[in-house]
Amino acid sequence: MKTRLLLIAGLMAACAMPAAAGTLETVRSRGEMVCGVSPGVAGFSVPDEAGRWGGFDVDICRAVAAAVFGDAGKVRYTPLSPKDRFVSLQSGEIDVLSRQATWTLSRDTQMGLRYVGIGYYDGxxxxxxxxxxxxxxxxxxxxxxxxxxxxxxxxxxxxxxxxxxxxxxxxxxxxxxxxxxxxxxxxxxxxxxxxxxxxxxxxxxxxxxxxxxxxxxxxKEPLGPVVRQGDETWTSIVRWSLYAMLVAEELGVTSANVEEQKKTGSPEVQRLLGVTGNLGESMGLKPDWALQIVKQVGNYGEVYERNVGAGSKLGIERGLNKLWTQGGLQYAPPVR
The missing domain is CATH 3.40.190.10 (Periplasmic binding protein-like II)
Known part of the structure; x- marks a missing residue:
């Protein structure tokens, strides 16, 4: 009986304690997101002469910042070596790891980390x-x-x-x-x-x-953003920031036409851009979170082509990274 009373008292005390702040709250109170990237890999994450970071992996972080703040520029980048990349995420030094880090079973289950999706199929x-x-x-x-x-x-x-x-x-x-x-x-x-x-x-x-x-x-080298386990809201935000870019490309929504699509788009486009419903609410985001991603960063195809595609210095064909409708593997769940 005494043991049961102690257990009940412990549970009541735990319920009475204030919950620890989640990553979203921490990021917002800080006023910027901290993103771990590769230390200077052309096309993926590299600073220019003025110190401004750019690249495919950088744009994923910019997309998350656009969803969270409505401002893709509110990101601080931390270049990390292969040895330090996961430790920095585990310790809370960074909020998201967006660099060339292959998704494997052990990394996804034994390190307290969670891959949120595949942004780039590599080998x-x-x-x-x-x-x-x-x-x-x-x-x-x-x-x-x-x-x-x-x-x-x-x-x-x-x-x-x-x-x-x-x-x-x-x-x-x-x-x-x-x-x-x-x-x-x-x-x-x-x-x-x-x-x-x-x-x-x-x-x-x-x-x-x-x-x-x-x-x-x-x-097989599936690459994508990584977060810490245990924060489902933050995991969803990072995951759907990536998926929003894929869905936008599927629907033909680009950074150039997003404002027009907001007025004239299909029902699925209207949901994506926050005109109908408020699918961002469950993640603590404003209705136009996806609109801000596309407007400020672009859809997946724009991000790919700008940084690593056939028209870039790297000149890498889309290949497996084409949309599933074009014979590739890139596929996002429905926005509904």
């Missing part, structure tokens, strides 16, 4: 010098391979070479720029990373045209 590949006249990864037996440490890249290489009866010598470095410099200086024969990262690092080499990315993809 690991290999880059070599054209002068080697190598046409396939199957020709890399005995090669030395430069990789970033603390990533899935190392494990994927080991699996691939073992499965194909080949040997390799791994040369690991903490930061991607160190890997690229080592590769360029001849410390290894091959540079392995996600193909998107290889495309970005190739631009930094003195003579980019002297290098080629081999055709094989040896892994």
């Amino acid at each position: 690991q590949g290999f880059m070599v010098r054209k002068s080697l006249n190598i046409k396939s990864a199957k020709e890399l037996n005995g090669a030395s391979v430069c990789v970033p440490t603390g990533t899935t890249t190392e494990l994927n290489i080991a699996d691939y070479f073992r499965a194909n009866g080949m040997k390799f010598e791994g040369v690991a470095f903490e930061a991607g720029d160190q890997v690229a410099k080592a590769f360029e200086s001849g410390r290894c024969d091959v540079f392995s990373n996600d193909v998107s990262a290889l495309s970005a690092y190739r631009l930094k080499l003195v003579n980019p045209t002297e290098y080629v990315i081999l055709p094989e993809l040896i892994s």
Whole structure:
């Protein structure tokens, strides 16, 4: 009986205690969101000469800020190495991690983190010098391979070479720029990373045209924003900020026509832009949260093309990142 009374008293006391502030409240009281990004990867997250960050991963954070504040500029960016990226999120140093970080079972279940969606479908590949006249990864037996440490890249290489009866010598470095410099200086024969990262690092080499990315993809690398577990409202905000850009592209809503679509769009467009209903209310957002994302950042297609697409310096075809209606894998749940 005494034990039961103590238990009841404990529960009553817990209920009487004020709830800890969620991430949304913390972000709003701070007046800005803190976003963890890669430290200077062209097309994904890189500062310009004035220190303004831009790129695909940066735009995901800008979309969240637009939803939360109505102002995509209210973001502070923290560049993080592969070693520090998850620790910084776990400790609360950042609110969102939006960098090249592959979604895996262990990361999603054992680290107190939650992936909210797949913003970019990628795969690991290999880059070599054209002068080697190598046409396939199957020709890399005995090669030395430069990789970033603390990533899935190392494990994927080991699996691939073992499965194909080949040997390799791994040369690991903490930061991607160190890997690229080592590769360029001849410390290894091959540079392995996600193909998107290889495309970005190739631009930094003195003579980019002297290098080629081999055709094989040896892994699945689903990349997307990450938050801490246990805050469902914040998880939903980050997830639907990404999905809003995808839905906008599906519906033909762009940064150029969003105001007109607000007046004349279909019922689904009207719901997305907050004209009818208030689907943002359950997340603590204003009715026009998605409108602000599209207006200030763009739909998914605009973000892709501007940063990494065929018309950008990276020139990466949409491929798997096309909408599902165009033969790709990008697919968002309905807004209703």
